[in-house]
Amino acid sequence: MALRHAVLAALLDGEFSGYQLAKGFDIGVANFWHALPQQLYAELSRLEDEGLVAGREVVQEGRPNKRMFHVTEAGVAELERFATTPAKPSFIRDDLLVKVQAVDGVDPAPVIAQLQERAAVAEAKAEVLGKLLVRLRGAADEEEFLRTGRRIGPYLTCRRGLAFERETYDWCLRTAEVLRQRVVTVRSGE
Amino acid sequence: MALRHAVLAALLDGEFSGYQLAKGFDIGVANFWHALPQQLYAELSRLEDEGLVAGREVVQEGRPNKRMFHVTEAGVAELERFATTPAKPSFIRDDLLVKVQAVDGVDPAPVIAQLQERAAVAEAKAEVLGKLLVRLRGAADEEEFLRTGRRIGPYLTCRRGLAFERETYDWCLRTAEVLRQRVVTVRSGE
DNA sequence: TGGCCATAGTCAAGAATATGACTACTCTGA
DNA sequence: TCAGAGTAGTCATATTCTTGACTATGGCCA
CATH class of the missing domain: 1.10.287 (Helix Hairpins)
Incomplete structure (x- = not known):
């Protein structure tokens, strides 16, 4: 269940929409955590429900509106907690x-x-x-x-x-x- | 759905029981495909049902009986088919x-x-x-x-x-x- | 003006994986 | 002689991941 933490970690770099994360996941965080857009949107919703991230609607012209997310204090605390839990051994699947x-x-x-x-x-x-x-x-x-x-x-x-x-x-x-x-x-x- | 193929590939080395695979998966095949014992047992059953592996009961004294599995011709054919399908990009998760x-x-x-x-x-x-x-x-x-x-x-x-x-x-x-x-x-x- | 791509996102269903508990027998060390 | 570890395997449940389809809008190219 570290997708949520990967998302939180990615959002430490600033504010991102689900769409941006889905694109950016290919280059940055995706080195160690691959996820499809659907998962990211779903995870962002859950994180928002739990108050670990906060989103704001950005109204755009000429293209659909988007929701920009950032990590809350509770989110940082969750990352802090996560950092102290013993790490599971990594694995490759190929x-x-x-x-x-x-x-x-x-x-x-x-x-x-x-x-x-x-x-x-x-x-x-x-x-x-x-x-x-x-x-x-x-x-x-x-x-x-x-x-x-x-x-x-x-x-x-x-x-x-x-x-x-x-x-x-x-x-x-x-x-x-x-x-x-x-x-x-x-x-x-x- | 490549666990089945990982199992088939592992069984190319000879006859193994589910238990042996579960142990050996840590060193050999586990470099690129990690699986829990339960998954291996379940997969072996499915593979047997589909005729891709064949098992034989080995009666043992002083310890539980075991089932040794080997790949059938159909199993090799399945590996052959698998080898020609385009490979999905690998990923690390850590x-x-x-x-x-x-x-x-x-x-x-x-x-x-x-x-x-x-x-x-x-x-x-x-x-x-x-x-x-x-x-x-x-x-x-x-x-x-x-x-x-x-x-x-x-x-x-x-x-x-x-x-x-x-x-x-x-x-x-x-x-x-x-x-x-x-x-x-x-x-x-x- | 029709088709395709990019933006921005959602929904549902299914397959694959992980977690935890459980049986049953034997051997070994304290 | 009792506890624990090793062998050999099963069952059920829960979570996570993947697949595929779907809504909308706007721009670009032919």
């Missing part, structure tokens, strides 16, 4: 890893293709995250920023995301190469 | 990352403590995975094994798991250090 695990029993060609695709996605994501890091730290260099910046949480999680994507990229390419080599080996009658 | 994201708004002390704990867990897991790699490749060296071994799927996913745990370890320690430094900085009135 279709592609399942396919690689099974690769000895099936045709490797589609797996190789998917590794390649995934590498491309990871590369693109890594680039986005790299740029986000630069934007977050602004003019300061990294060390300086980490020592004195006033909002380093997103920066730290972003670094983790970047390392993860780079690792994914490397692993996908190296794994695809291994599988490709084996196809050649088998064909040449090893 | 309580601890949420806490780090929120660390600017809350007391960092418990977060630092949890980062330390997590680093220890990751280190232990990395060691287990390292040993598993050695066991999987046996006498051969890595290159040799990857070229000619007949069951490399688990090896490849295990390498990914190892890289992930090492990355987690590094990130946790570096992040904890950053947060500790800041506490000092703030205390000294920066």
Whole structure:
């Protein structure tokens, strides 16, 4: 039940609408918590009912009105409480890893293709995250920023995301190469 | 719905009981697909009903009987089909990352403590995975094994798991250090 | 002027996961 | 000899996540 806390954590950066969160979840918080728009809207409603966030209607012209949310004091208190509860071990869930695990029993060609695709996605994501890091730290260099910046949480999680994507990229390419080599080996009658 | 495929992939290594899978899921397949025992038992039943795995009762003395499962031809075909479906993007889900994201708004002390704990867990897991790699490749060296071994799927996913745990370890320690430094900085009135 | 995309959000239903309790037997250590 | 841990598995319930459809409006392009 940490989606609510992920939302609260994301809202520490300011005021956001459900729609903005749904977009932004792809780059920022989504490194460690993926959610669909429907979940976010529903969670925001629940959080508002419980007084952990507060929303205000923003009337817009030329486009639908929206509701901007921010964290309340009670919301910060809830985050505080959450931070002290023992963390559950993290886990990855990845279709592609399942396919690689099974690769000895099936045709490797589609797996190789998917590794390649995934590498491309990871590369693109890594680039986005790299740029986000630069934007977050602004003019300061990294060390300086980490020592004195006033909002380093997103920066730290972003670094983790970047390392993860780079690792994914490397692993996908190296794994695809291994599988490709084996196809050649088998064909040449090893 | 890839738990079923994770189970099928795990059973490619031989015959296992639900109980064994539940234990082993922690080290092997669990790198990319975590599941509770109840889920595994339920999934095995469903897979058996659908003819994708077959079980046989093994009568034991001094302990409860067990059911050993293996993948059927239909099961392999299902894996084959699965391997060709487009892979969904993977995602991490991590309580601890949420806490780090929120660390600017809350007391960092418990977060630092949890980062330390997590680093220890990751280190232990990395060691287990390292040993598993050695066991999987046996006498051969890595290159040799990857070229000619007949069951490399688990090896490849295990390498990914190892890289992930090492990355987690590094990130946790570096992040904890950053947060500790800041506490000092703030205390000294920066 | 018809179709598509973006903004902004909602509803309902279903599948997948998690939580907690429970049976039953055996071996081991205090 | 009693408690606890390990083996092997089941059941029921609750929460969470995913899928798919749906409302509205405005702008852009052909």
